[in-house]
Structure formats: C-alpha cells, structure tokens
Amino acid sequence: MSVAIALFTSDLRVHDQPVLRAALRAADEVVPLFVRDSGVTAAGYDVPNRRAFLADCLASLDASLRRRGGRLIVRSGEVVEQVRRVVREAGAREVHLAAGVSGYAARREDRLRTALEGTCALVVHDSVITVVPPGRLVPSGKDHFAVFTPYFRRWRETDRRAVMAAPRTVRVPPSVDGEPLPVRDAVEGVSPGVPEGGEEAGRARLSSWLTRGIETYEDRQDGLADDATSRLSPFVHFGCLSPVELTERALRADGPGADAFVRQVAWRDFHHQVLAARPESAFSDYRARHDRWRGDLAARRETIAWREGRTGYPVVDAAMRQLRYEGWMHNRARLLTASFLTKTLYVDWREGARHFLDLLVDGDLADNQLNWQWVAGTGTDTRPNRVLNPLTQAKRFDPRGDYVRRWVPELAGVEGAAVHQPWKLDARVRARLDYPDPIVDLTEAGERFARARDLRRGGGT
Structure with missing residues (x-):
C-alpha cells in the first residue's frame, strides 16, 4: 500500500484541511503527524498558555481522526529528523505541509526538501493558514x-478556493507509533482564564x-x-x-x-x-525612524509597572491585567497599551511584543510583531506619529468605566467616569484605594516623544 504523511503545523483541524485531503488523495494510507518542535522551544515560543491550548488542540484533532478510523501521531524533537524517521518507518512517498510565512517556516521547508530529496516528495500547500x-x-x-x-x-x-468537507475515513498504517498526547493539566504556569482549545x-x-x-x-x-x-x-x-x-x-x-x-x-x-x-520585520524596524528608545533604570521600572498593570492609568492597567489572567486582550486595548509603552513611555516596541508573545494564546508572529510596529510607527501605519491618549481612549471606549472596574478591583467602588482619573479624587478616598499615581505625565511624555521624533507636539487621538 502507498503511504503519505500529512504534517500538521498551524492547521490543527479536519474541516477544510487541504493538507490532509491531498495526502488522502495521494495514497492508500496516511500518517497524520504533528512534531512538538524543539526549535520552537529553543526560540522561547513554547510558553505555558499556548502549550496548554495546544494540548487541547491535539486532543481534539486526535479524537476527530479516531472517529474517522485514524489517529494522530505525535513525535518530539527536531522537525526534519522526526519526519525522516516517520518516512522510513512508513515507507512514505510524499509529505504534505501547509506553507508558512515566517523565516523559520521557510527554512524548515528548505531543510525538509533537502533531507527528503531522492526518497520522498515534499508537497507544500497554500491557502491553508x-x-x-x-x-x-x-x-x-x-x-x-x-x-x-x-x-x-x-x-x-x-x-478564494472552495471550502473542503472533512474526510469520512482516514486509514493510518498500524506500524507507525507516536508518543502519548500532551495533557493540559500537566502544564504549569497557565493563566487562569485561558479557554478550552481545539477544533x-x-x-x-x-x-x-x-x-x-x-x-x-x-x-x-x-x-x-x-x-x-x-x-x-x-x-x-x-x-x-x-x-x-x-x-x-x-x-x-x-x-x-x-x-x-x-x-x-x-x-x-x-x-x-x-x-x-520581509521576514526580518519580526525583529527589526520595517521602516526605521531612528529611534533611540529609553533603556535607563527609570524606563525599566516603568516597563515593569506596565507589565504588572500598575501604571496609574486605569484603562491601561485593566488591559494588562486582562492579558495576564486570560492570555487574551481586546484589540482596542492592544492598541492603546502598545501606544502607551512605545510613545508615552518611549520604550522599544520589541519589549512589548515579547511580553505579549509570552502570554497571548493567539501569539502569532506576523500579527503580533507587525501590529506592534504599526502602533510604534516603525511599521505600515500611514500616520506613524499618532499617539493614543489613554484618557481619551478610556472616555471613548469605556465611558462608564465598567471595563476598568472589572479588571482593577482597587477601583471597583469608584463611580462613573471618575474611575479613569482616580488621582483627582479626594485625598482621603485615594488613600483607601491602594492604587498608584500615574508613573508619567502625559503632557511631558508627549513633548518627549515629539523631541525624539523631531516633531511639533500634537494632541493624542
């Protein structure tokens, strides 16, 4: 019997799955393979929140395949070596894989193609991710x-290509074995609010x-x-x-x-x-603005306050606490917290992008890094010097303060829009809140950013 391998990466599903369907068309039996990539771990992207969600995804994929007579084969290690082993064990003629977009994905495809040359064809599919x-x-x-x-x-x-139905049957060669599926409960350090994953x-x-x-x-x-x-x-x-x-x-x-x-x-x-x-834009400015980002002790302290949700600006702190608790953040909140770090505090966007990748379940290299660059003004934004004023943003997108009260319990008793400027409350009330004063003055921060970018000072939006 002929055998093909469907190598799953960022396509952990059976519905509308071109990689799996192509492998099924190409051979009598298919090895649905997922490799827990040691390269991802070494690069620091195998963080608890995504590892827990991934465990759910693999369990769901395995269950879907078993309902169709198949099963998921999981291996751990370097991707190319693990694929080569499965090719030898199964006698596979083809390996099917979704095209990636990162520099790492491109190098992985090149290494696979070289390693399999002369023994097995590598077929890369687009319109999957x-x-x-x-x-x-x-x-x-x-x-x-x-x-x-x-x-x-x-x-x-x-x-657009047509949506594909899920296959009815998946036949896996019995001779190929895998590891036990990872279990979410075994992952330590997961944010309490990370949702259940899987198809x-x-x-x-x-x-x-x-x-x-x-x-x-x-x-x-x-x-x-x-x-x-x-x-x-x-x-x-x-x-x-x-x-x-x-x-x-x-x-x-x-x-x-x-x-x-x-x-x-x-x-x-x-x-x-x-x-x-531009794969280098994951780590380098897409459009350089010749920034000399702050990196002194004061900036480091302010960055820690930003990460911990203790900046003194309630809408910023609410968003950062939501991120830590859920491994997710509202898109508008992502924009305003990124603007606060890069333009109000004038700290390198890479500091914020790394923190987001450490916690976001949806931590996607393309979206995360390029959205951070968009906000920082080093990316594709046609208005690179816009500054999102946290007070204006709070008034517009959390007018009653309900979002802040949800995530900043110190301010739960503050009524109405006053919750966005607690420093204006009576001194005796403020003393009972256990909430910090603002770590930076917005006017002074705006002037600093204008000087850094050599701009005339303008108002935030």
Missing part, C-alpha cells in the same frame, strides 16, 4: 503591499458568534466593556478554524457586521504577506 496566499497579490513593481487599504481592495476581489470548541464558538454576535459587530467591536468581539483568534492561530471557511461563513451572514469582521480577517492576511516578504 491564510485566505489569500502571501505573494499572490502584489502591486506593480513590488513584492508585497505596504499599505492595507489598496491590499484590501484587491483581497476582496480575489477568488470542536472553535467550531462551537464560531457557530455561536455567527448566530448571536456578528450582527452588531460593526457598532460594538471597540467597546471595551461590551466584550463584543468573536474571541476566535486563538482558534485561527492554531488552525482549529480555517480562515477560508471563516470568511465564507461570515459573508453568508451578510450586513455591515459581517463586512467589518471579514476586514479583520483581511488584516491578518495583510500582515502575513508583509512578514513573508
């Missing part, structure tokens, strides 16, 4: 779009969102206290949900909410095509 493959849409004379709006116009008009949980959340959430998304997406976003990003990051199917099902919902939601999916594709074309 993104809706539109990086490199398919390019402006004249360039290798990628650097501005979202023209990219989005082209993205909307581009034909089954993701599809249930998607169905609920399309039924009860997407209709009001356009109007409510920025409301911090409303919690009206889909929270699907962890499932999309691990590939429990296909972005192609997600887009198709959202568009069937129709209306302005669906359009606004699909625009966010396109933003994800946009960042992936930027990273694919």
Whole structure:
C-alpha cells in the first residue's frame, strides 16, 4: 500500500484541511503527524498558555481522526529528523505541509526538501493558514503591499478556493507509533482564564458568534466593556478554524457586521504577506525612524509597572491585567497599551511584543510583531506619529468605566467616569484605594516623544 504523511503545523483541524485531503488523495494510507518542535522551544515560543491550548488542540484533532478510523501521531524533537524517521518507518512517498510565512517556516521547508530529496516528495500547500496566499497579490513593481487599504481592495476581489468537507475515513498504517498526547493539566504556569482549545470548541464558538454576535459587530467591536468581539483568534492561530471557511461563513451572514469582521480577517492576511516578504520585520524596524528608545533604570521600572498593570492609568492597567489572567486582550486595548509603552513611555516596541508573545494564546508572529510596529510607527501605519491618549481612549471606549472596574478591583467602588482619573479624587478616598499615581505625565511624555521624533507636539487621538 502507498503511504503519505500529512504534517500538521498551524492547521490543527479536519474541516477544510487541504493538507490532509491531498495526502488522502495521494495514497492508500496516511500518517497524520504533528512534531512538538524543539526549535520552537529553543526560540522561547513554547510558553505555558499556548502549550496548554495546544494540548487541547491535539486532543481534539486526535479524537476527530479516531472517529474517522485514524489517529494522530505525535513525535518530539527536531522537525526534519522526526519526519525522516516517520518516512522510513512508513515507507512514505510524499509529505504534505501547509506553507508558512515566517523565516523559520521557510527554512524548515528548505531543510525538509533537502533531507527528503531522492526518497520522498515534499508537497507544500497554500491557502491553508491564510485566505489569500502571501505573494499572490502584489502591486506593480513590488513584492508585497505596504499599505492595507489598496491590499484590501484587491483581497476582496480575489477568488478564494472552495471550502473542503472533512474526510469520512482516514486509514493510518498500524506500524507507525507516536508518543502519548500532551495533557493540559500537566502544564504549569497557565493563566487562569485561558479557554478550552481545539477544533470542536472553535467550531462551537464560531457557530455561536455567527448566530448571536456578528450582527452588531460593526457598532460594538471597540467597546471595551461590551466584550463584543468573536474571541476566535486563538482558534485561527492554531488552525482549529480555517480562515477560508471563516470568511465564507461570515459573508453568508451578510450586513455591515459581517463586512467589518471579514476586514479583520483581511488584516491578518495583510500582515502575513508583509512578514513573508520581509521576514526580518519580526525583529527589526520595517521602516526605521531612528529611534533611540529609553533603556535607563527609570524606563525599566516603568516597563515593569506596565507589565504588572500598575501604571496609574486605569484603562491601561485593566488591559494588562486582562492579558495576564486570560492570555487574551481586546484589540482596542492592544492598541492603546502598545501606544502607551512605545510613545508615552518611549520604550522599544520589541519589549512589548515579547511580553505579549509570552502570554497571548493567539501569539502569532506576523500579527503580533507587525501590529506592534504599526502602533510604534516603525511599521505600515500611514500616520506613524499618532499617539493614543489613554484618557481619551478610556472616555471613548469605556465611558462608564465598567471595563476598568472589572479588571482593577482597587477601583471597583469608584463611580462613573471618575474611575479613569482616580488621582483627582479626594485625598482621603485615594488613600483607601491602594492604587498608584500615574508613573508619567502625559503632557511631558508627549513633548518627549515629539523631541525624539523631531516633531511639533500634537494632541493624542
């Protein structure tokens, strides 16, 4: 019997799964393989929150395969070596893999192709991790779009591949064995609010969102206290949900909410095509502004306060505490906390991006790093020097202070919008709050940033 390998990476699902379907078409038997990559661990990306969510994802994938007569084979170690071993054990003729966008993914594909040459074919599939493959849409004379709006116009008009049904049967050669599946309960240091992972949980959340959430998304997406976003990003990051199917099902919902939601999916594709074309932008400025970021003792202390949610600006602190508790943060909160670190405190965006990757369940290299660069003004933002004023943002997106009171219990008894400026309360009231004064004056911080970027001082938005 002929054998093929479906090498799972960021596509941990059976529905709309081009890698698995292609492997099934190519051979009589298929080895569904996932390698717990030692390279990811060495790079520091194997953090507790994502490790716990991954354990759920693998258990869900294994259960789906078993319902179809198959099973998931899990190995640990260096990817190329583990794939070569399974090729030898199974006598596989082909290895199927989803195309990645990072420099690491590109190197992995190159190493696999070299290692398998002459013994086994490597087949790389696009439109698995993104809706539109990086490199398919390019402006004249360039290798990628650097501005979202023209990219989005082209993205909307581009034909998408058809959504694939889940296979009915998966036959796995009995001679190939794997390790026991990792268990979420064995992972230490997981944030208390990390949700259950896996395709089954993701599809249930998607169905609920399309039924009860997407209709009001356009109007409510920025409301911090409303919690009206889909929270699907962890499932999309691990590939429990296909972005192609997600887009198709959202568009069937129709209306302005669906359009606004699909625009966010396109933003994800946009960042992936930027990273694919400029892999160094994961760690280097996409557009250098010649910043001399603060790194003195005062800056280090302020950065620690930012991480711990003790800056004295309640909306910033609420967001940072939500991140630590849930391994997730509202998109609007991500923008304002990133602006506070990079422009109000004038600290290197890489400090913040690393902290987010340490905690976010949806910690995606393309989205995380390039969103941080967008806010810092070193990325693709066409207004690189905009500053998000935390007080203005709080008034606009948490007008009653409900979001702050939810995550900053010290301020739970403060009524109304006063919760956003507790330093203005009566001194006796303030003394009972156990909440710090602001670590920085916004006016002075704005002037410092203007000097650093050689700008005329302007107001925050």
